[in-house]
Amino acid sequence: MQGKGAKSTVKAVIFDIDDTLIDFTETKNLAIRESVKAMIDKGLGKDFDSLHREFRRFYWQRGIEDQRIFQKFFLEKYGKIDYPVLASAILAYRKAKEGILKPYPGAKNLLIQLKEKGLKLAILSDAPKLEAYLRLCAVSFDDFFDLILTKDDVGVSKPHSKGFEIILKKFNLRPVECVMIGDAPDRDMEGAKKLGIKTILANYSSRKLEKPDPRADYTASSVSEIWKIISRI
Ligand SMILES: [Mg+2]
Numbered sequence: 001m002q003g004k005g006a007k008s009t010v011k012a013v014i015f016d017i018d019d020t021l022i023d024f025t026e027t028k029n030l031a032i033r034e035s036v037k038a039m040i041d042k043g044l045g046k047d048f049d050s051l052h053r054e055f056r057r058f059y060w061q062r063g064i065e066d067q068r069i070f071q072k073f074f075l076e077k078y079g080k081i082d083y084p085v086l087a088s089a090i091l092a093y094r095k096a097k098e099g100i101l102k103p104y105p106g107a108k109n110l111l112i113q114l115k116e117k118g119l120k121l122a123i124l125s126d127a128p129k130l131e132a133y134l135r136l137c138a139v140s141f142d143d144f145f146d147l148i149l150t151k152d153d154v155g156v157s158k159p160h161s162k163g164f165e166i167i168l169k170k171f172n173l174r175p176v177e178c179v180m181i182g183d184a185p186d187r188d189m190e191g192a193k194k195l196g197i198k199t200i201l202a203n204y205s206s207r208k209l210e211k212p213d214p215r216a217d218y219t220a221s222s223v224s225e226i227w228k229i230i231s232r233i
């Protein structure tokens with residue numbers, strides 16, 4: 001039984017990746033900035049601020065995981081692709097992204113502590129499989145996880161319960177023995193909560209919420225708070 005106050009031991013932790021383990025939004029914003037600078041340098045005659053505003057909006061609405069976002073932007077805006085501008089923008093974007101993609105301070109330590117405690121660790125991400133692995137491997141986090149599930153593995157995005165159910169089955173655990181950590185109340189928290197998995201909102205990205213969300217059982221305002229919360233559960 002899992003009534004209120006029932007003792008439960010956390011045996012597994014499920015993590016989202018973006019804006020939970022890795023500072024994804026800020027990385028992308030900086031990469032967007034660098035790509036717009038490169039467009040201007042290559043002769044796209046526009047002032048930086050207006051082009052930056054325009055491309056940034058286009059990117060966040062349309063292209064978070066779109067590998068052809070630059071082509072689409074140029075085609076929709078100018079009706080054609082200027083290849084030197086396109087190539088320069090893509091190069092600047094990639095260079096910036098690779099150079100700055102990093103985990104949140106304390107994230108690696110948290111994973112080490114959880115592993116030392118003997119907990120099973122899983123990833124449940126809505127990113128495409130290759131993108132998820134590129135990010136996890138870039139920060140050397142992939143080896144910490146017993147199970148890595150992406151949208152390509154599950155077939156549906158969070159908050160659908162399928163990904164959570166696969167993890168419970170693989171680990172042979174009950175929902176009450178698991179914790180989900182993510183930055184999105186509507187996807188990460190809701191999906192887990194529906195099944196009775198405890199939820200911790202990772203509320204420290206540049207898009208953090210002002211108020212706590214009722215779908216989160218706990219809210220962490222830094223990575224180090226996650227460890228404190230899990231130790232208490
Ligand atoms: Mg996320």
